[in-house]
Amino acid sequence: MLSIGFQTHVLGNGLTVILAPDRATPVVAVNLWYGVGSRNERAGRTGFAHLFEHMMFQGSAHVEKGRHFELVERAGGSLNATTWFDRTNYFETVPSHHLDLALWLESDRMGWLLPAMNQEKLDNQRDVVRNERRQRYDNQPYGDWDERLQAMVFPPDHPYHHTVIGSMQDIGSATLEDVEEFFLTYYRPNNAVLTLAGDFQPDDALARVERYFEEIPPGEAVPPVPGRTELDPVIGRTIRDRVEAEVPLPRTYLAARIPPLTEPDFYVADVATSVLAEGRGARLYRRLVREERIANDVLAFAFPLITGRSLLVCWVTGFPGSDPEVLEGALAKEVEGLANVTGREVERALALAETGLVRQIEQLSSRADLLSMNQLHFGDAGRLNTELERLRSVTAADVRSFAERLLGPDNRALLTYLPRKAS
Amino acid sequence: MARSDIPLVSLALVLDAGETSVPPGREGVAVLAGDALQGGTAQRSGIELAEALERLGSGLRVSTGWDATSVTFTCMAERLDEMLSLLSEVVREPTFPPEEVDRVRQQHLAELRRRRMEPTRLADDELKREVFSAKHPYHRPLLGSPESVESLDERSVMSFADERYGPRGGGIVAVGDLSPEQVAELADRHFGGWSGPPSPEEGPPALPERGERSVVVVHRPEAVQSELRIGHVGPPRGTPLEDPLRVANSVLGGAFTSRLNLRLREERGFTYGVRSRLSLRRNGGAFSIGTSVETEVTGAALREAMDVFERFAEEGPTDEELSQARDYLAGVFPLRMETTGQLAARLAELIVFDLPDDHHHGYRERVREVDLARAREAVRTHLDPGRAVVLIVGDADRVLPELESLRLGEVEVRDS
Numbered sequence: 016m017l018s019i020g021f022q023t024h025v026l027g028n029g030l031t032v033i034l035a036p037d038r039a040t041p042v043v044a045v046n047l048w049y050g051v052g053s054r055n056e057r058a059g060r061t062g063f064a065h066l067f068e069h070m071m072f073q074g075s076a077h078v079e080k081g082r083h084f085e086l087v088e089r090a091g092g093s094l095n096a097t098t099w100f101d102r103t104n105y106f107e108t109v110p111s112h113h114l115d116l117a118l119w120l121e122s123d124r125m126g127w128l129l130p131a132m133n134q135e136k137l138d139n140q141r142d143v144v145r146n147e148r149r150q151r152y153d154n155q156p157y158g159d160w161d162e163r164l165q166a167m168v169f170p171p172d173h174p175y176h177h178t179v180i181g182s183m184q185d186i187g188s189a190t191l192e193d194v195e196e197f198f199l200t201y202y203r204p205n206n207a208v209l210t211l212a213g214d215f216q217p218d219d220a221l222a223r224v225e226r227y228f229e230e231i232p233p234g235e236a237v238p239p240v241p242g243r244t245e246l247d248p249v250i251g252r253t254i255r256d257r258v259e260a261e262v263p264l265p266r267t268y269l270a271a272r273i274p275p276l277t278e279p280d281f282y283v284a285d286v287a288t289s290v291l292a293e294g295r296g297a298r299l300y301r302r303l304v305r306e307e308r309i310a311n312d313v314l315a316f317a318f319p320l321i322t323g324r325s326l327l328v329c330w331v332t333g334f335p336g337s338d339p340e341v342l343e344g345a346l347a348k349e350v351e352g353l354a355n356v357t358g359r360e361v362e363r364a365l366a367l368a369e370t371g372l373v374r375q376i377e378q379l380s381s382r383a384d385l386l387s388m389n390q391l392h393f394g395d396a397g398r399l400n401t402e403l404e405r406l407r408s409v410t411a412a413d414v415r416s417f418a419e420r421l422l423g424p425d426n427r428a429l430l431t432y433l434p435r436k437a438s
Numbered sequence: 439m440a441r442s443d444i445p446l447v448s449l450a451l452v453l454d455a456g457e458t459s460v461p462p463g464r465e466g467v468a469v470l471a472g473d474a475l476q477g478g479t480a481q482r483s484g485i486e487l488a489e490a491l492e493r494l495g496s497g498l499r500v501s502t503g504w505d506a507t508s509v510t511f512t513c514m515a516e517r518l519d520e521m522l523s524l525l526s527e528v529v530r531e532p533t534f535p536p537e538e539v540d541r542v543r544q545q546h547l548a549e550l551r552r553r554r555m556e557p558t559r560l561a562d563d564e565l566k567r568e569v570f571s572a573k574h575p576y577h578r579p580l581l582g583s584p585e586s587v588e589s590l591d592e593r594s595v596m597s598f599a600d601e602r603y604g605p606r607g608g609g610i611v612a613v614g615d616l617s618p619e620q621v622a623e624l625a626d627r628h629f630g631g632w633s634g635p636p637s638p639e640e641g642p643p644a645l646p647e648r649g650e651r652s653v654v655v656v657h658r659p660e661a662v663q664s665e666l667r668i669g670h671v672g673p674p675r676g677t678p679l680e681d682p683l684r685v686a687n688s689v690l691g692g693a694f695t696s697r698l699n700l701r702l703r704e705e706r707g708f709t710y711g712v713r714s715r716l717s718l719r720r721n722g723g724a725f726s727i728g729t730s731v732e733t734e735v736t737g738a739a740l741r742e743a744m745d746v747f748e749r750f751a752e753e754g755p756t757d758e759e760l761s762q763a764r765d766y767l768a769g770v771f772p773l774r775m776e777t778t779g780q781l782a783a784r785l786a787e788l789i790v791f792d793l794p795d796d797h798h799h800g801y802r803e804r805v806r807e808v809d810l811a812r813a814r815e816a817v818r819t820h821l822d823p824g825r826a827v828v829l830i831v832g833d834a835d836r837v838l839p840e841l842e843s844l845r846l847g848e849v850e851v852r853d854s
Contacts, residue, residue, distance in 0.1 A: 039443045042773060081704060084694045089762050091769005108773050142707030146663075150710050150730045154663040156555055263552040294497050295476065295488035305485065308541055311548050334548055366495035370446075370514060377444045377777050 017376065017400045021386060022217055024224075028233040029205025032224050033386050033396045035212040037379065043213035045117040046106045046383035047125075048391045051201035052099050053181070054174035054240050054322050059188060062144070062181015065098035066189055067197050069140040071105065072096070076127035080136065083120055090116050098179055101321050102391060108380050111214035115223060121209070122227035125202060132194055141186055148180050156262040157432055160330075164270045167254045167428035168326055172243045175320065203234030208390045212383035244323035246272065249426035257339060257431045264311060265333040267342040269350055270428040273327045273421055276319045276392065279405070283417045284327055286409045287353055288315040289364035291329060296363055299349055303331055309345060321392050327421075339431045347427070353418035358411045368406050439613045439781060447614030447621075448512040448778035450786040451525060454607030455598070456505040457582075458575045458721055459638070464594055466582020468602070470542060471595045472502035475509070477538030480531035484538055487528065494520055498528060504580065505720045506608070506790045512779050515615040519624055526628040529603060539592040546587050550579065557658065558730065560854060561665035561831040564656055568827040569669050569724055574646045576721070604634015611785040613778040645722040646671040652827050653847045657834035658854045664736040664832030668743060669726030670825050675718040675791045681801075682808045682816035683716065688763040689755040690714050690747070690821075691727055695762070697746050702729065708739040720791065725821065733833055737840025740830070744823065744846070751821045754814035768802040 021035035053064050074080040087094045092109035107117045152158040162178045169175040209228070211220055250272050274280040292299045292315035299313035315329035329350060333342050375381045376399075390396040457468045476498060478484045491497050496513035509529060513521045553559040563579050570577040581587065610629070612621045648671050673680070684692070691698035691714025698712045712729035727747065731739040755763065775781050775798075784798055830837055834851045841849055 037443070040772065040776065042776070081695065081700065085762065088693050088695055088766040088770075091765055091767075091771075091773075093770055093773055110769055110772075139704070139707040143703055143710055146708070146730070146732060147710040149663045149732060154557055154661060154730065156552075261555065263555040264548055294492045296485070296492045301485060301488075305538075305541065308544070311545055332548075334544065335551065363489065363492045366493055367497075370495035370512065373444065373446060373514065374512060374777070374779070377446060379776065 017403060019376065019382065019386070019400055021396060023390070023396060024221055026204065026225060026229055028229065028231055030228050030231075031208045031390055032221065033208065033210040033390055034215070034217045034220055035210065035382065035386055036215055036217055037212060038214050041111045041214050042108060042379060043111045043114050043117070043211060043215055044106065044108045044379035044383040045114070045121065046104065046210045046212070046380065046387050047121050048208045048387040049103045049202055050206045050237060050391055051103055052101045053177065053179040054100050055201065056177070056181070057241055059185060060193060061177045061185040062179070063185070063189055063193060063197065064103060065179050065181065066140065066144050066186055067194065068096050068098045068103050069144055070132070070136065070194055071124050071128065073136040073140065074131045075124040076130040077123050078120060078131070086116060086120065092117065100175060100179060104384065104387065106380060106384065114211070114215060114220065118223055118227045122231065125204065125207070125228070126231040128198055128202070129195055132191060134191060137189065137191055137194065141189060144186050145183060148183060148186065152180060156260070157266060160268055160430065163256060163258075163430050164268060164328060164428055165326070167256065167430065168250060168270050168272050169246070169324070170243070173246060174240055174242050174244065174322055175326070199234060201237060204228060204231050205233040206237050208387045210383040210387045210390070210396070212379045212386065240322060246324045248272070248274070248324070249421065250428065251425060253424045253427040253429060255429045257433060259433050259435045262432045262434050264335065265337045265339060265342060265434065266330055266432045267333070267339065267346050268328060268330045268430040269346050270430070271327045271422055271426045272324050273317060275321045275323065275325045277321050280417060281317065281319070281325065282405050282409050283413045284317040286361060286364045286368070286406070287414050287417055288317050288327060288329070289367060290353065290356055290360045290414065291315040291349065293364065293367055298352070298360070299329065299331065302349060303345055307345070309333060309337065309341060339433060343429050343431060347424070347429070350422050351418065353422060354415050356411050356414045356418070361409065361411045361414060365407055365409070369403060372402060372406070439785065444778070445515045445615050446512055446778050447515045447518050447612060447616055448510065448782040449518070449521070449610065449612040450508050450510040450782045451529065451610050452608045452786050452789045453507045453509070453529070453603050455507040455602035456503055457580055458504050459602060459640070460598070463586060464590065464598070465578060465586035466546060467590055467594050467598045468507060469502040469581055470539065470546060470587070470590055471534070471598050472500040472507045473546070474534055474539045474542040474595055475500050475528060475532050477542070478533045478535050479527045480533060481527055484535070487524070491521070491524055496521055498525065504576065508786055510779070510782065518616065522624050522628040530632060532599060534592045534595050534599070536592045539595050543587060543590060546581050547584060550581055550584055550587065553579065554854065557661065557663070557665045557831050560656065561667050561728070561829060564654065564831065565667040565669050565726060565827060565829050566724070568652055568654055568829060569649065569671055570646050571649065574644065576646065576724070601635050601638065605629070605632050606634060606637045609789045611782050611789070613781040613785065645674060648822065648825055649827070651825055651847050653841070653849045654827070654829045655834045655837060655841065655849060655851045656829070656831040656854050657851055658831055659833060659835070661831070661833045662733060663730045664733055664830050664837055665728070665730050666736070666740055666743065667726055667728050667829040668747060668826050669724055670822055670827060672716055672718060672723035672725040673820055674720060674722050676793060677718070679812070679816040679819055680718065681804045682812040683820050685760065685763045685767060685805060685808045686755055686813045686817050686821070687714055687716050687725070688767055689759045690750050693763065693766055697750060698727065698743060701742055701746050702739060706739070706742060708732070708735050708742070712743070733836050736830060736832060736837040737844060740828070740841070741844055747826070748823045751817060751823050754810070754817045757810060760808070760810055760813055764805055764808060768805045771802055
């Protein structure tokens, strides 16, 4: 049982504040989750939530363009933000005597972003994001795997059908009106969780948080996620795709539609992927890499998503000249084979998961992030303290049943990349 | 080093067995030995070993670099004794089964092939090849060449381990929820009788020589982006001007608010990000600027990057920039030493680079003392745009005309 001490407060404007003091090192992690991600994007604006995240670093009413990074770096802090399907997070870790700076910067852009917006900033960041897309998706071997798999596993009207980065065209279509509307709809204190973890005294920190955030007005309730979020538990068939691309080695991806993070089955999925591919004792590694030697590397993980259904993904990379039939067949066989998983294999996975969780909590920034996540997605930051128990409750019988229900050929997307033949 | 707020221990065992110590013709054998090290021990097969480690909730990570091989793990503190016993078995009694060595060798060959196709890695490898002369070890990929890796087998790996795996020139660091006495006792129990091979006779490290400007385009037909690199040789780790040089590099391209990133990303929108970095090792180092940009702005981005670099090399940082960079580097330092794993990795550097015990302890102080004169001296001594290699991985047909108009020098085009 973990025992992270914390307090929860809700300000008058609806901002939820989690305070998790830890005086071990003179550092504080500030972590802010907004309940908005790519799932909230409307048609024709894919990628907008992420582009908007970039705009949050372009200055606000009292912070000039470029000053945000400068001030935090000058304070000896680190900072960043990430956009994901269901949420967007902003975070900085600073020496504890610079807590005010982090709070002020976050509050200024939560309260007063729009007065500082202009077309030039938007144009500049649209270019930066399009370059990000080129660099991470279009110019990378296998770079578009998630785009392809998401489109196979989720129908076009589901919010996970499109990726967080969005399409080149949509990124280019974003307007200042979009920025304003998105900000006023989603970037409101009542749609956010602010977590502080580290070296502070809770009463003092709360007073500071109130001073910076209290006057920011709340917004209306966030509109429902667009599209169809309820889906059948399984895809209904095996969908296959093979692409020739600029890749060095053949690689097969297998994806399945699985229950979301909010259901107990998600923990089973987590353990199942660990049995498959975490460490050298994992099945895919033992069988395909070590014994049969048909794979160069393997990976498996479950996306922690909350909207209707989620996604489990595994992959095996072959060798030059690998037969795609062999890769696809071997991967499918191992995934189905989880229906005979042993108690020993589950124990191994749980031992790894336990150390993994403690390592995450060790770092203030990820501890704060986990508290924010549990608060925003489950309404209870303290759920983190019982995470180990939920993991440990997973049994081999659970994994077997999960595999039988959800890892069969009626719930499968198979995507294989093959090196483009020399012309 | 004791740390008691979280019940974890991270440990690093450093072996004086880096790729620079490899004999000619055997390039890649140090990495191959490291990666095949968990193939089996005198007492258990590789699969049994993995099972034993992972049932303790941990695993060994073997990383081989130019200067050393290190074996690290993080475990719950109560598991340290069992983990050390397995570690000792792995390092002292490896069996290197032929099928395991061959399997890892095939993976390395595949990885070498993969690096040729990933534009960022291809650019990094090609830059090194251009910056370091053929007789310097850093000239080649760490993994070796396809020819050298092809020629390796279990015998070459075993003889490398026999010659290089031992306590001499290496050591153990541990960080976490245990007292130094406890760790010392456990280390003694599991490694006390280890003698290992005698110290190899090695001359002083051969420092690389500075080359001349060259301009190279590695042709990747129809690439949507170009990878840009600008670089030249740098000093070794522990060089007298290391701290001022790191501060200066932060101003030029080491931080988000650096001159390069502000100009290329925030003003021009040419890139998702641009960085300059120093890789300082025992046998010298490298300075490099790296970014990726859209194909059609390749020439413009290169012109901007060279402009920023040249001006910086001439003037050095301003007072204001210097003070910002000092604050940044001194401030973020403790943030990067937060976890037991990060601390153990940093402490292991003391062994690898033979640095004084208080090296990290005094770092913030030393950074804060860097003044304008020393920063400028570091820039003058170690940055040299006139001799820098300029390298582009991209569509030569589209980038050549602009590149030639920049008149950086004669352009050599190669196939990727």
